[in-house]
Amino acid sequence: MRPFVLTVSGAMLLYTGLAHGQVVYKCVEKGKPTSFQTSPCPASAKVADIKGFVPDRELTWQEKRQREAQWATRQQQHAAAAANIPIPTVTPSARSTCELARSQREQWERSAGLKRSYDSVRAWNDRVARACN
Structure with missing residues (x-):
């Protein structure tokens, strides 16, 4: 052999x-x-x-998703460190608030169509900015 x-x-x-x-x-x-x-x-x-x-055991789908999220965070940190850009820390609740504000703005844009005023567009953009920052 x-x-x-x-x-x-x-x-x-x-x-x-x-x-x-x-x-x-x-x-x-x-x-x-x-x-x-x-x-x-x-x-x-x-x-x-x-x-x-001894090979690793097969990961569950939750563990795979968690590992992918960790790798994405590491890649973001390395990219930011390479560019000397500070990484903003966003809490999960803040992220969901931001996403909610964006989805509400999109729904409003669809319902308003072309009958949007400058002031209403600006008001929605300000709401999204406050929720995301």
Whole structure:
């Protein structure tokens, strides 16, 4: 039986290709790329690390949604940090108040049609601005 050998560039495939509870060896040889394999390293290679591999359990849809929200927040924080922009903190109740004000304005715009006055449009925009800021 041939040992399973995987180079560093293909290490992400390691996650899906191994069985539950299998041992992974990290082998380092001079002049060769680092390899990850399920069989012990050859005598010429230095064993850098030995890990027991246990894949994560399947996440529930709630956990997946929570993880996606966390990643979205992290991406926003990294983008803002890169641009040196302060991140506004919006509480869930404030967010829902803002969304409610926007939806009410849209309903009013649909019902008013083209018979809107400048003052009424400005009043609705001010309401939305107060709710969102």
